[in-house]
Amino acid sequence: MNRLTAWFVVLVSTLTGCATPVPVKQTWPQAPSEIQEPCAPLKQLDSKATMRDLMMTVIDNYAAYYHCSSKTQTWQDWYRAQQKIFQEVNK
Amino acid sequence: MLQFLPDSLILWFCNILLLLGVVLTVLGFFVHKIPFLYQYQLPFKIAGVVLLVAGVYFRGGYAVEMVWRERVTELEKNLDVARQESAKVNTVFKDRVIYRDKVIREQGQTLVEYVDREVVRTITPECNNLPMELIEVHNRAAKLNEAVQQLESKTK
Numbered sequence: 001m002n003r004l005t006a007w008f009v010v011l012v013s014t015l016t017g018c019a020t021p022v023p024v025k026q027t028w029p030q031a032p033s034e035i036q037e038p039c040a041p042l043k044q045l046d047s048k049a050t051m052r053d054l055m056m057t058v059i060d061n062y063a064a065y066y067h068c069s070s071k072t073q074t075w076q077d078w079y080r081a082q083q084k085i086f087q088e089v090n091k
Numbered sequence: 092m093l094q095f096l097p098d099s100l101i102l103w104f105c106n107i108l109l110l111l112g113v114v115l116t117v118l119g120f121f122v123h124k125i126p127f128l129y130q131y132q133l134p135f136k137i138a139g140v141v142l143l144v145a146g147v148y149f150r151g152g153y154a155v156e157m158v159w160r161e162r163v164t165e166l167e168k169n170l171d172v173a174r175q176e177s178a179k180v181n182t183v184f185k186d187r188v189i190y191r192d193k194v195i196r197e198q199g200q201t202l203v204e205y206v207d208r209e210v211v212r213t214i215t216p217e218c219n220n221l222p223m224e225l226i227e228v229h230n231r232a233a234k235l236n237e238a239v240q241q242l243e244s245k246t247k
Binding site: 024026029030031032034035041042043044045046047049050051052054055056057059060061062063066067070071074077078081082085086088089 | 163166167169170173174176177178180181184185187188189191192195196198199202203206207210211214218219221223225226229230233234
């Protein structure tokens with residue numbers, strides 16, 4: 001009787017482990033490659049630069065800043081939007 | 092492992108075990124009245140109780156398993172919806188950054204054309220000789236981040 005009980009306990013313990021469900025994995029999404037590009041470095045003037053060169057460099061540098069600013073802003077908005085979606089799943 | 096077995100098979104197994112347990116336990120109480128079987132009263136009782144306990148245990152386990160499966164299905168459904176929404180969000184932001192880049196490039200180009208068309212001819216030769224201090228200050232301002240990069244490379 002004792003041996004039978006022992007076998008029964010072993011059998012039940014073994015089968016209990018089988019009831020563990022397969023975990024479902026939630027992965028963080030990949031950001032668009034367009035916003036992952038690094039910001040361009042600012043341009044510099046050479047020693048013989050003219051007034052036109054100065055204006056062109058300033059225009060280019062402002063454009064580079066706004067490109068970078070747009071990417072950073074998009075990164076922040078993208079993160080907030082994805083975080084909201086990510087958190088909705090587990091509610 | 093139970094996930095790979097069909098629901099009906101598990102349910103059938105649990106029900107048969109439970110039913111067999113009930114039948115054997117009941118038989119265990121009356122078997123002494125049946126000829127030829129009266130000497131098996133104790134084995135009937137033991138087997139009946141063991142099967143009944145196992146049946147109840149597995150029936151409970153089955154119910155828990157079903158609850159988990161339901162939760163997993165619901166979570167997978169939610170994840171599918173989230174993946175679709177996430178892909179939509181990615182498209183929106185990708186389009187937004189491309190559109191903004193295009194507008195900035197066009198505006199810059201318009202300004203460059205304006206400078207070449209209207210401003211360059213107003214620049215006098217004296218104005219064209221930029222002082223070295225101006226160029227130096229401009230270049231130093233453009234390299235403001237170098238100090239940060241140097242500090243970071245030192246700490247690495």
